[in-house]
Amino acid sequence: MKCPVKEEFSIVANKDPVLTPDEFQKCQNNFRLFFTSNFIGEMYRRSEAYTLCLEAHPERFLKLSSELRRMYVVNHTCIPEDSLKLYEAYEMMHPYAESNRDLFR
Numbered sequence: 001m002k003c004p005v006k007e008e009f010s011i012v013a014n015k016d017p018v019l020t021p022d023e024f025q026k027c028q029n030n031f032r033l034f035f036t037s038n039f040i041g042e043m044y045r046r047s048e049a050y051t052l053c054l055e056a057h058p059e060r061f062l063k064l065s066s067e068l069r070r071m072y073v074v075n076h077t078c079i080p081e082d083s084l085k086l087y088e089a090y091e092m093m094h095p096y097a098e099s100n101r102d103l104f105r
Helices: 021-029 031-035 039-044 049-055 057-074 079-096 100-104
Strands: none
Touching: 021 079, 031 039, 031 057, 031 079, 039 049, 039 057, 049 057, 049 079
Protein backbone atom coordinates (compact mmCIF):
# COMPACT_ATOMS: atom_id res chain seq x y z
CA MET A 1 0.00 0.00 0.00
CA LYS A 2 1.43 3.39 -0.99
CA CYS A 3 0.70 6.70 0.67
CA PRO A 4 -2.12 8.56 -1.11
CA VAL A 5 0.09 11.47 -2.21
CA LYS A 6 2.16 12.18 -5.27
CA GLU A 7 4.62 9.35 -5.86
CA GLU A 8 7.71 11.56 -5.72
CA PHE A 9 6.80 12.76 -2.22
CA SER A 10 5.56 9.49 -0.76
CA ILE A 11 7.42 7.19 1.58
CA VAL A 12 7.08 3.45 1.38
CA ALA A 13 4.14 2.16 3.39
CA ASN A 14 4.71 -1.26 4.91
CA LYS A 15 1.82 -3.60 4.18
CA ASP A 16 2.66 -5.79 7.18
CA PRO A 17 1.79 -4.85 10.76
CA VAL A 18 4.59 -4.04 13.18
CA LEU A 19 5.56 -7.23 14.97
CA THR A 20 5.51 -7.46 18.74
CA PRO A 21 8.92 -7.89 20.40
CA ASP A 22 8.24 -11.63 20.84
CA GLU A 23 7.22 -12.06 17.21
CA PHE A 24 10.27 -10.09 16.12
CA GLN A 25 12.56 -12.37 18.17
CA LYS A 26 11.16 -15.41 16.39
CA CYS A 27 11.41 -14.17 12.82
CA GLN A 28 14.04 -11.44 12.60
CA ASN A 29 16.27 -13.70 10.49
CA ASN A 30 18.98 -11.51 8.90
CA PHE A 31 17.79 -8.14 10.19
CA ARG A 32 20.90 -7.77 12.33
CA LEU A 33 23.03 -7.76 9.17
CA PHE A 34 22.06 -4.11 8.67
CA PHE A 35 24.33 -3.42 11.64
CA THR A 36 27.40 -5.54 10.94
CA SER A 37 30.64 -3.75 10.18
CA ASN A 38 31.61 -5.72 7.11
CA PHE A 39 30.82 -5.62 3.39
CA ILE A 40 27.52 -7.44 3.96
CA GLY A 41 26.44 -4.71 6.38
CA GLU A 42 27.45 -2.10 3.82
CA MET A 43 25.24 -3.80 1.21
CA TYR A 44 22.28 -3.98 3.60
CA ARG A 45 22.70 -0.31 4.54
CA ARG A 46 22.24 0.66 0.88
CA SER A 47 18.64 -0.59 1.02
CA GLU A 48 15.79 1.84 0.57
CA ALA A 49 14.37 1.15 4.03
CA TYR A 50 17.67 1.91 5.75
CA THR A 51 18.49 5.03 3.74
CA LEU A 52 14.97 6.48 4.04
CA CYS A 53 14.93 5.86 7.78
CA LEU A 54 18.33 7.51 8.12
CA GLU A 55 17.12 10.52 6.14
CA ALA A 56 13.97 10.81 8.27
CA HIS A 57 15.72 10.36 11.65
CA PRO A 58 19.37 11.28 11.04
CA GLU A 59 20.59 11.80 14.60
CA ARG A 60 18.54 9.18 16.43
CA PHE A 61 18.89 6.41 13.83
CA LEU A 62 22.58 7.05 13.22
CA LYS A 63 23.25 6.84 16.96
CA LEU A 64 21.25 3.62 17.30
CA SER A 65 22.89 2.10 14.22
CA SER A 66 26.36 2.96 15.54
CA GLU A 67 25.57 1.41 18.93
CA LEU A 68 24.38 -1.80 17.29
CA ARG A 69 27.46 -1.98 15.07
CA ARG A 70 29.73 -1.59 18.10
CA MET A 71 27.81 -4.34 19.94
CA TYR A 72 28.21 -6.77 17.06
CA VAL A 73 31.92 -6.06 16.73
CA VAL A 74 32.35 -6.94 20.41
CA ASN A 75 29.85 -9.82 20.73
CA HIS A 76 29.47 -11.22 17.17
CA THR A 77 26.01 -12.41 18.17
CA CYS A 78 22.79 -10.91 19.45
CA ILE A 79 22.63 -10.91 23.24
CA PRO A 80 19.52 -9.95 25.26
CA GLU A 81 20.57 -6.31 25.75
CA ASP A 82 20.98 -5.99 21.98
CA SER A 83 17.50 -7.34 21.36
CA LEU A 84 15.78 -4.20 22.65
CA LYS A 85 17.95 -1.94 20.52
CA LEU A 86 17.51 -4.21 17.52
CA TYR A 87 13.74 -4.11 17.98
CA GLU A 88 13.89 -0.31 18.27
CA ALA A 89 15.74 -0.19 14.93
CA TYR A 90 13.11 -2.50 13.40
CA GLU A 91 10.30 -0.22 14.60
CA MET A 92 12.05 2.79 13.11
CA MET A 93 12.74 1.11 9.76
CA HIS A 94 9.35 -0.60 9.43
CA PRO A 95 7.48 2.30 7.77
CA TYR A 96 10.19 2.56 5.11
CA ALA A 97 10.02 -1.06 3.93
CA GLU A 98 7.35 -2.55 1.70
CA SER A 99 7.07 -5.59 3.95
CA ASN A 100 8.69 -7.22 6.94
CA ARG A 101 10.22 -9.68 4.52
CA ASP A 102 12.28 -6.83 3.02
CA LEU A 103 13.79 -6.21 6.45
CA PHE A 104 14.40 -9.87 7.30
CA ARG A 105 15.85 -11.11 3.99
